[in-house]
Amino acid sequence: MFLDTRVLRHLTAEDWRVLTAVEMGSKNHELVPTPLIERIARLKGGASGVHKSIATLAKSGLIGRMKEAKYDGYRLTYGGLDYLALHTHSSKDVVYSVGSRVGVGKESDIMIVADKTGKQKILKIHRLGRISFRTVKSNRDYLRNRQGGSWMYLSRLAAMKEYAFMQALQEEGFPVPEPISQSRHTIVMSLVESLPLRQVSSVPDPASLYAELIDLILRLAKHGLIHGDFNEFNILIKEERTNKYTIEDGEEKETETVTLVPVIIDFPQMVSMDHVNAEMYFDRDVECIKRFFKKRFHFVPTQPGPFFKDAKKTVGKDGAKRLDATVEASGFTKKMLKELEKAIQEQQAKIDAGEAVEEEELDEGEDEENDSGSDSYDEEDEEDQQEEEEHAVFEIPANVGRPLS
Ligand code: ADP
Ligand code: MG
Secondary structure, rough: OOOOOOOHHHHHHHHHHHHHHHHOOOOOOOEEEEEHHHHHHHHHHHHHHHHHOOOOOOOOEEEEEEOOOOOEEEEOHHHHHHHHHHHHHHHHOOOEEEEEEEEEOOOEEEEEEEEEOOOEEEHHHHHHHHOOOOHHHHHHHHHHHHHOHHOOOHHHHHHHHHHHHHHHHHHHHOOOOOEEEEEEEEEEEEEEOOOEEEOOOOOOHHHEEEEHHHHHHHHHHHEEEOOOOOOOOEEEEEEEEEEEEEEOEEEEEEEEEEEEEEEEEOOOOOEOOOOOOHHHHHHHHHHHHHHHHHHOOOOOOOOOOOOOOHHHHHHHHHHHOOHHHHHHHHHOOHHHHHHHHHHHHHHHHEEEOOOOOOOHHHHOOOHHHHHHHHHHHHHHHHHHHHHHHOOOOOOOHHOOOOEEO
């Protein structure tokens, strides 16, 4: 699954209305019946206008038709949902153009985007359910039978949860990217000019960076939270330069100091300190950092711990606001947290078992119109892929990327 914005500019107002109608219909139908799409879209051009738009959308892979379905209908694809989200971000003037893909995580795509002024930001597209079983059929049953719903719903939950936590953490002064906007399964946040800790080969003072990271784990705990995936990919290292002026022998001297500042990202799996498995998650986060510091920087702390039982005693102390409660209060119910947690765990289990394949099969092959329409893009597709490989992270400014409209 790759975010391809080329068609975006060519969609008409009617196309958008039909796409929105399919999305609305998806709330109650896995496969939205064509008459329902027509009714919701209620286009001026009548049914023929709707059919034209349906054909355009299907050809572009934004909606898909299931071959063996009992009735005529369509469902939204990841591509269609991506477009709707981008449309919302762009109408809020948050995103104007889409640049290169920074990374593809196990559950997300990360893109550099820019607004009209050229300011770069990060678009994170959640893709829960992208990974499927080897047999597409069983995956389809799995998605259908799961309580609470589809990949669309779960990916949206992941984005909502991540956004809510980012906001709460930022308000408490934690070093996180600035949350800018959320729509459906996507969030836009500030771009942190940094390297993931994973790509940092040496640091001047491992002990102090280690202490700072452990301190972050403890600060989170005090606010009732465990990151749950506190590893070298989810810790970004920013360099902050400060200049100091001193007078030596009557002369002014300037010295530059570089400080490494960690910024934490990736919050869909965060858990409360009250979670039944809190101790396991807490210990795992601590161990992750210890293991990495030993391996990468040959640094072993002299003190054991920190321990969950000590951290537990600090929850809510000294007036620390409980952020697990804040997020629940923001409308994220316990039921939603449970559903999301289950989905993330199931997905992880599939990855661990090596059963994961890309969900792409689900989006393609089901839709004949889609197949025939994609041919003309082949050459450009290849070029694009090459372009992507040639550029390292952060090298393509998004303002020279593709404008959305
Ligand atoms: P996933 O859930 O797929 O692991 P992450 O949120 O951890 O997604 O992001 C994956 C990668 O994208 C990170 O390791 C980092 O390199 C990059 N990234 C994510 N957010 C930002 C950001 N705000 N600024 C800079 N890089 C980022
Ligand atoms: Mg990550």
